[in-house]
Amino acid sequence: MIRPLTLLDIALATLAVVLLKTIITRSKQRARYPPGPKGLPVIGNVLQMPKDREWLTFAQWGEQFGNIVYLSLLGQPMIILNSAKDAVALLDKRSSIYSDRPILYMGGELIGWKYILGLTPYGDRFREYRRLMAKFIGGKTQVERHFPVMEQEATSFLKRILRRPDDLGANIRTHAGAIILKLAYGYTIREDEDPFVTLADRAMAQFTEATTPGAFLVDVFPLLRHMPAWFPGASFKRTAQEWSDTLNSMADVPHAFVKEQMAKDTEVPSFTSELLRDEKLQEGQEFNIKWSAASLYAGGADTTVSSIHTFFLTMLLFPHVQKRAQAEIDSVVGTDRLPTFEDRAKLPYVEGVLKEVLRWHPIGPLGLPHRLAQDDTYEGHLFPKGAIVIANIWKCLHDPDVYPNPSDFDPTRHLSENGRSPQPDPRDYCFGFGRRICPGLHLADTSIWITCATVLAAFNIENVVENGRVIDIVPEYTSGTISHPKPFRCSIKPRSTRAEALIFSD
Template identity: 50%
Template sequence: MLTLTKVTGLDLCLACVGVYLLKQVFKKKNPAYPPGPPGWPLIGSVLDMPNVRPWLTFTEWGKKYGDISHIEVLGQHIMALNSLETAMDMLDNKSAIYSDRPVLPVAGELIGWRNIMGFLPYGDRLRRHRKNFHHVIGTRAAVGVYNQVEEMETRRFLKRVLTTPDQPQAHIRHTAGAVILRISHGYEVKENNDPFIDLADRVMYHWSRATAPGAFVADVIPFLVKIPEWFPGAGFKRLAREWHDTLEELVSAPHKFVLDQMAAGIAPESFTSNLLGGGTLSADEEHDVKWSAAALYSGASDTTVSTVHSFFLAMTLFPDVQKKAQSELDAVVGSDRLPSFADQDSLPYVGALVKEALRWHAVVPTGFPHCVSEDDVHDGYYIPKGSLIIPNIWFMLNDPERYADPSQFNPERFLANDGKTPETEPRTICFGFGRRICIHLAEASVWLSIAMSLAVFNISKAVENGVEITPEIDPLSGTISHPKPFKCSIKPRSAKAVALVEQDANY
C-alpha cells in the first residue's frame, strides 16, 4: 500500500533547485551578455541601478565596460549604450526589433501614460498616432503653417521678460505652453495664471519624475503595484493616483474645450478640430485624438523650455558668444525690426548657437527606454527579448572624442571655418533615436526664442550687494532635465530694442 508523506518546504526548495539546474543544462546556449557590474546573488544588480543623474553612472560604466553595459535587476535585463554608433546601429538600423517600449508599472499603468504615443507598443494604435502627427508637424513645411503663431507668442514672451526680467523660466514655460495649446487645441492662453498652462506644467513635472530610470522600485519589482495603498511603503501608489487624476484632467479638459467650441461653431483651426471634423468618430478614434493631442504637448513643450532656459544660462556664462551672435543679427536684420523665420538661412552663427544649446545641455540625458521585441546578437553580445535599452545621450553629447572641450559653449564647433570640418550634428543625438516626431516643431520654437531674445536683450551675471553671482552648471535629474535654478540679469540692449518689444504683440 502506498504511503503519502508530508511535503515540506525543504522538499519544495530542493525540487525548484532541481528544475532550475535541469533548465540550465538543457537550455539553448547563447553568446555572453555584454559586460557590466557583477551584481549580487538573487537580487542581481538592483543596488547598482542609479536614480539620481543616471547618465553619470552610465558614463562610468562605459569607461569600464565598453559601448554596451549590462545589468540584470530581478530578471529584467537593462543595457546602457554609451556609443552613438552603437545606438544608431541598434535603435535606428534595427528599429524593426528595437522600437518597442517597456511597460512601466507605475508611470504607464498606474498613472496612465501607457496611452500616450511614447509608451505605445508597435501596432495599429501607434501607426494611427503617427499618422495624426505627420499631417500636422511631421515636416518643416507642415510646421511652417504655424510660423505666425510662433512669432506672435514669442513677441509676447519678450514683453513679459521686459516687464519682469527676474522670472525668465516662468516666461519660457508660459510661452511654450501657449504655442502648443494654440496648435493642439486652438486655445489662446490667459496672460496670467492660465489653468491649462498650470495643469500642463504639473503633468510634465510628474512625467519627468515618473519615467526617469530607477524612479520607482515597483518598475523593477512589478508585483509591488498589487499591494494596497495603506500598506507600509506603498506611498508611491497614493502619489500615482494623484498624478493619474491630473493627467486625465490635462487630456480631457482641453479636448472638451474644442468640442464645445465646435458645437458653438466658433472653433479655430487646430490639430484636434481638424481630426474631429471629418465626421462621427468611434470611441477608439476619439481616444486616439485626445491622446495624440496630449502627446503633442508633452513631446514639444518641455524640451523647448529646458533648451531655451539653458540658453539663458549659457549667455550668462559665455558673454563673448552672445556678442558674436548679436553682431550677426545687427548686420543681417538691423535694429528696426525683430528677426523672423525668413532670416534663418542668413544667420549661420545664430543657427550654430542653437545647435550648441541643444548639445551643451542634454534635455533628455538618457532618452526614453526602448525594448527589444525578440532575441538579438549585437557585436557578439546576447541581447535577450524584453531587454530595456537606454541610450546615454548625455555622454554622446559630451564625448571628448566627438566634441572638443565639451564643457565649453562653443557654437563655432558647428561652422566650417578655415577649412575645419564641423563637429557632429547634435540633432541626430539630442532628440533620441527611432522616429522623432516633434523635432521640427521643437527646433523652430527654440530658434525663434533664441534669435529674438538676442536681438533685444543683453544677458549677464546678476549682481547682489556689489558681488557678481556666477551660476552653477548642475542639470537636474528627470527624463527631461532642466538647468538648476539660477539668477541672471536681463536688460534691453537699447531704447530701440525697448520700442520693438513694446510694439503690439499681435501685429
C-alpha cells in the same frame, strides 16, 4: 544493499538536473551578454545604480567596460549604448525590433500614462498617434504653417521678460505652454496662472514622481497592482487614482474646450479641430485624437523649456558667444526689426548657438527607454528579448573623439570655418532614434530657434551685480527623464531704447 529508487528520488534527481542545466545555460548566456559591472546574485546591479545624473555613471562604465554596457536589475536585463554608432546601428537600423517601451506599472498602467505616446507600446495605437502627428508637424513643410504662431509667441515672450525680468523660469514655462496650447487646441493662454498650464504642470510633476526608478514598489513587484485600494499598505493605489484624475483632466479639459468652440463655430484652427473636422470619425478615433493632442502637450511643454533655459544659462556663461551672435544679427537683420524665419539661412553663427544649446546639455540625457522585442545578436554579443535599451545621448554628444573639448560651448564647431568641416549635427542624436524618434523635432527646432534669435536681438543677458560685486553662477542640472538647469540669477535688459520700442511695435 542498494535501496530501490523511489519516486521522490527520481523527482529530486530530475529537479537537480533541470537546475544545473538552467545555471549552465544562464552562465553560458551571461558570457555572451556585453560586459558590465559585476552585480550580486538575484538583485544584480540594483545597489550600483546611480541615484542622480545617471548619464555620467553610465558614461564612466562605458569607458571601463566598453561602449555597450550590460546591467541586470532583479533579473531585468538593461543595455546602455554609449556611442552614437551603436545607437544608430541598433535603434535606427533595427528599428522594427527595438521600438517597444518597457511597461511601467505605476505610471503607465495604474495612472494611465500608457495612453500618452511616449509610453504607448509599439503597435496599432502607436502607429495611429504618429500618423496623426505627422500630418500636423511631421516635416519642415508642415511646420512652416505654424511659423506665424511661433513668431507672434516669440514677441509675447519678449514682452513678458520686459515686464517681469526676474521671473525667467515662469516666463519660459508660459512661453512653451502658450505655443503648444495654441497649436494643439487653438487656445490662447491667460497671462496670470492659466488653468490649462497649471493643470499640465501638475500632471507632469506627478509623472516625474510616478516614474522615478524605485519610487513605487509596484514597479518591482507588479502583482501588487491587484491589491484593493483599502488594503493596508496600498496607499499607492489611492495616489494612482488621484494622479489618474489629474492626467485625465489634462487630456479631457482642453479637448472639451475645442469641441465647445467648434459647436459655436468660433474655434481657432488647431491639431484637434482639424482632425475632428477632417477625419471620418470611427469608433475609438476621437480617443486617439484626444490622447495624441495630450501627447503633444506632454512631450512639448517641458522639453523646450529646458533648452530655452539652457540658452539663457550659456549666454551668461559664454558672453563672447552672445556678443558674436548679436553682431551677426545686427549685420544681417539690422536694428529696425526683429529676426524672422526668413533670416534663418543667413545667420549661420546663431544656427551654431542653437546646435550647441541642444548638444551642450541635451534635455533628455538618456532619451526614453526602448524595449527589445526579440533576442538579437550584435558584434558577437547576445541581447536578450525584453531587454531595456537606453541610448546615452549625453555621452554621444560629449564624446571627445566626435566633439573635441565637449564642455566648451563653441558654436564655431558647427561651421565650416578655416577649412574645417563642421562636427556632426547634434540634432541627429538629441531627438532619439528609429521609429520612436521625437515626433516634435521640427517644431522644437524652429520654436527654440526663433526664441533664441529674437532674445539675442532684443536683450543683453548678464550676471547680476549686487553692491558692486558680480554674482557668479555655477551651472547645475536636475536629474530625471527631462533634465533642467537648476535656478540661477541673471540680469536681462533691453539692448537699447530702440530694441525696447521694437518689442512693443506690433
